[in-house]
Amino acid sequence: MVVILRQSVVGLVALLLVGLLSLAQADTSPIGVALDQRVIDLTNTLDAGTTAGLKQQLTAVEQRKGAQIAVLLVPTTGGTSIEDYANQLFRAWKLGRKDVNDGILLVVAKDDRKVRIEVGYGLEGTVTDLLAHRIIEEHITPAFRQGDYTGGVQQAVNDLIVLVDGGDLPKVAGPGLNPQAVAVLLAFIFGGVGGVLMAAGKLRWRKALIATVVLTLLVTFFTGGREWWANLFILPMTLLIAGATFGALWTARTVFYGVVGLLAYIVGLLVVDHWYVDVDFIHWLALPLGALAVIGAYWVLWMVMRSAWRTSRAGFTVRLCAAAAVYVAAGLIADAGRDGWLVAFPIASFVALFIFAKTATGAGSGSSDESSSSSSDSSSSSGSSGGGGSSGGGGASGSW
Incomplete structure (x- = not known):
């Protein structure tokens, strides 16, 4: 029995190491640089103003159309053809939205005097090979031959944005609910209710423990997510904290109802802000x-x-x-x-x-407890992957 247990543990560790190694390899790129921004210049060719302007343009088109366009300037591809180099990088960075694959990658190998426009599957009908070739031959390489790298890159980005804006792409999906946030919120609600029931003597600790295990498993199963395993640790802690907090508040009914009213007010503001009009939280919450x-x-x-x-x-x-x-x-x-x-x-x-x-120390003194709540929104970084990255080699290459 001990031998079987040891073998099982060794097997699980080996599988874990293999999974981590595969994940690390999947996240690498030919240049070893993560896609943390839409414009990456490893040649120090573009000035700060141009880089900032390009990032604003690419962020705006991504918010407007959903397509992800990235620009990379490298000294050389290191003996790899620029077509293979761009394709590997495109897939490693997963440019474009998942299942839409509306990504574009502009690669300039300055010392090799090579340029490539790599186009994802979802944009091959919009940015055709012919159009990509014309952008390179008519706007990029003529500027590069004159040493105007900034002008060539800027013109190429302008051309690609015009094509993307004219393309028939799926609408940009609105911000969805984070499964982990939903799970924590549900755990907080269930924990608060359980704490009140225990404080009121309506729920015994054994039943509360069983309910905690069952709710943790059910919420984890239905919310899912890539980091579902973290819920097995976070949710019980959330249930415990919420239960202890609201259980203690139940002993002071006035404070309890005040806190519940405040939470209901905050939820109402969030609902109005999400579904109806933008809410100034400083005005409606802080004041x-x-x-x-x-x-x-x-x-x-x-x-x-x-x-x-x-x-x-x-x-x-x-x-x-x-x-x-x-x-x-x-x-x-x-x-x-x-x-x-x-x-x-x-x-x-x-x-x-x-x-x-x-x-009043002899007759008693009053004390007040002050509580505050804050809310934030998550925006995703404009330099993050969109989950796409599928490219069949569409696009065009050129040299100068």
């Missing part, structure tokens, strides 16, 4: 949270002052006079007219909180 924080602070101040009044009215009067003195001093120091007196009010209120809290 209400700030207002709630201010109201909470003044509520604490009111409770502390009331406690001080009940403890000693004489002491309350003395401290109230001290707070008023701070207000007058702050207003005079500000010396900004009416605005200065308005600014002095929150300053005096803040100081008054400490003044009166000293009196």
Whole structure:
């Protein structure tokens, strides 16, 4: 039994190493450079302004039409024909959208005096071999012969963008939901509900443990994704954190309902922003949270002052006079007219909180918990792979 177990472990490790090696080989390119941007100049030919302008053009056409166009300038292909070099690079970088294969790669081997336009399957009817050849012969090589590499590359990109804009390509898909994000959100919701049920005595810990295992497996199965295995670690932790948080909040019902209302408000903003109109989150989220924080602070101040009044009215009067003195001093120091007196009010209120809290220590003190939430959007880098990369060698080559 032990021998079989050892053999199984060794076999799994070997399969893992083979998989990692295959993944590493799949991600390599003939030049060993990752596609982290749409314009890569290894010859230092293009100036910074031209490079930035080209990147903006290629990013715009990708957002507009979905097609991915990349430009590469290298000193030499190292003895490999520029056709094979461009094709290998095209496939390694997976240019173009998956199942559409609408990628284009412009390769310039400066020292070899060779140029190649590699076209994916999905654009072969739009950027035909004849059109690619005309771009090279009429616009690229004439400029290169005169030493105008910047002008040649710029003109080629302009020509390719015109052709792509005129092509009948599938529409750009809108941003989809990340399966891992959906899985974590579901785990957070289920964990919160489970925590409340356990705090209310409606759910025992054994049943909660079984439910955690079952929900983790079900959510992982239905959401899938390339990194599904990570859910087996992340989801139980999310369930535990959400359960502990909402279970603790359930013991303070007022706070619990306040947090639930805040979450519902945030979800409503996200729904409106996604389906209807763009929402200014700073206006609709940060300002209400700030207002709630201010109201909470003044509520604490009111409770502390009331406690001080009940403890000693004489002491309350003395401290109230001290707070008023701070207000007058702050207003005079500000010396900004009416605005200065308005600014002095929150300053005096803040100081008054400490003044009166000293009196209320014997009778109890108030404390406020401040919570904040943030949201971000993921945009994918304009230099990332689109999942395509299928090219049958369509395009054209040239020399100068």
